[in-house]
Amino acid sequence: MKTRDRILEKALDLFNREGLAKISANRIASEMGISPGNLYYHFNNKTLLVEALFRRLEGELAPLVATFASVTALDDVWVTLHAAFGTMEKYRFVYSDIDYRTREYERLGKRIKKTTEGAINAIRRMCGNLANSGVIVADDADLDSLAFHIVFTATCWSTFVKLMPVKSPDEIAAGLAAYHVLSLLSPYLAPEARPYMDYLQGKYLKLGPLRAR
Structure with missing residues (x-):
């Protein structure tokens, strides 16, 4: 290397x-x-080093964000979600203490905001695709709210999980995050889609402790 x-x-x-x-x-x-x-x-300087790492993150997230925009089935949702959370966990320092990040690294702060905007737009298209495919039943306001809360969960997860009363939060972060994002879709599921959602969530439950203890 x-x-x-x-x-x-x-x-x-x-x-x-x-x-x-x-x-x-x-x-x-x-x-x-x-x-x-x-x-x-x-x-x-350290700033150039941090920006180089963020470019790596952008490069790894870009194909996943593009995939979200074309997703039409629950099976693709959970696969892409897990990959996205795994990538964000890999670069979790970016999402920890975000106020410090945007204040001390102005250029990085602007790029994080742009990346977040792109993620919201892609997830909004994903939710729209799921609605058009009959997987969920949701109006425009619901779709906007879903997109916001999915990206909110993703970007705040690395900080929140540290507050969870579990022994090793880092080991369960990606699975736990994907599980709860899937749960955000549950209230909007069409009846015929619920059995498969239960199956997907059950797969995460088998992986380990997904609840606070």
């Missing part, structure tokens, strides 16, 4: 575990066993 990629991987690990604010470029270099000068050769 190239040094630049190793720097990004180590930074991602440290940012996720200890938070963006606590980790300096020098700390990353020290953890890697390289000189600060070697790190600064690849990234002149």
